[in-house]
Amino acid sequence: MRRQSDLRNFAQALFEAAGSKKSREQCFEELTAVSEWILSDERSLCFFETPSVPTAEKTALMLKIFKPGKMVLGFLDLLIKRKLIGKIALITAYFKEFIDSAAHIETVDVMSSYVLAKDQKELIKARLESVLNRTIEPVFAVDPAIMAGLVIKYGDMIVDASLKNEFSALRRELVR
Numbered sequence: 395m396r397r398q399s400d401l402r403n404f405a406q407a408l409f410e411a412a413g414s415k416k417s418r419e420q421c422f423e424e425l426t427a428v429s430e431w432i433l434s435d436e437r438s439l440c441f442f443e444t445p446s447v448p449t450a451e452k453t454a455l456m457l458k459i460f461k462p463g464k465m466v467l468g469f470l471d472l473l474i475k476r477k478l479i480g481k482i483a484l485i486t487a488y489f490k491e492f493i494d495s496a497a498h499i500e501t502v503d504v505m506s507s508y509v510l511a512k513d514q515k516e517l518i519k520a521r522l523e524s525v526l527n528r529t530i531e532p533v534f535a536v537d538p539a540i541m542a543g544l545v546i547k548y549g550d551m552i553v554d555a556s557l558k559n560e561f562s563a564l565r566r567e568l569v570r
Contacts, residue, residue, distance in 0.1 A: 401481055405488035408469050409496075417465075418493055424466040425486040428456065433483055442479040449474050494531055502530045503547040507540050507556070522546070 412418040432438045442452055453471045456462070462470065473479045494501060502522055510518070519532050526548065537545075540556035547553075 398484070401478070401485050402488045404469075404473070404478070405485045406492060408465070409489055409492040411465060415496075418496075420463060421466050421469075422486070422489055422493055424460065424462040425469075425482065425489060428460055428462070428466075428470060429482040429486045431459070432479065439480055442474060443477065452479075497529070499529045499531050500526070500548065502526075502532050503535065503545075504532050505535045505537050505540060505545040505547075505556075507536070507538050507542050509536055510534060518544075522548075 408421060409418060412421045432442060441447060441455075449471070452474045453467070456470050456474075457467060470479070470482075473482065473485070478485070491501070504518060504522075515532065515534060519530065522532065523530050530548075540558045541561075542557040543555045543559075545552065545554050545556050545559075
């Protein structure tokens with residue numbers, strides 16, 4: 395199994411080869427489409443990971459369904475030959491990190507106890523950008539275990555404004 399750093403290197407190589415911002419965004423859209431398709435259907439992943447199916451047949455199917463650009467098609471062909479097509483989602487995520495980094499966009503993880511509405515997400519994003527004084531890309535997740543509130547992770551910093559954390563603090567105080 396490949397280490398994650400190896401997969402990051404594949405993403406970085408495609409990122410650098412793509413060159414322009416427009417080309418990188420096109421590559422990302424194509425990678426995302428392929429990733430979503432392969433991972434949404436177990437039969438698709440099985441087809442691409444089956445050794446008895448020739449690589450040329452796998453590449454031909456990819457070309458027929460997605461009609462990716464020459465660069466992405468070559469990249470997908472390489473992943474198929476190296477038996478890494480099952481890691482396409484992780485490689486795509488790394489590729490997105492390179493795009494965001496080049497655009498000076500920081501990723502911030504925001505966890506809530508329930509699915510936030512679009513306007514709530516927009517408000518949180520605007521407030522975080524104001525406080526951090528930079529452009530961010532929030533990644534929203536749900537964890538009912540936090541009960542209420544938010545847990546925000548940015549770089550090495552964690553702001554835990556959850557009810558679970560408040561109960562834990564109260565419990566520590568009562569134990570004293």
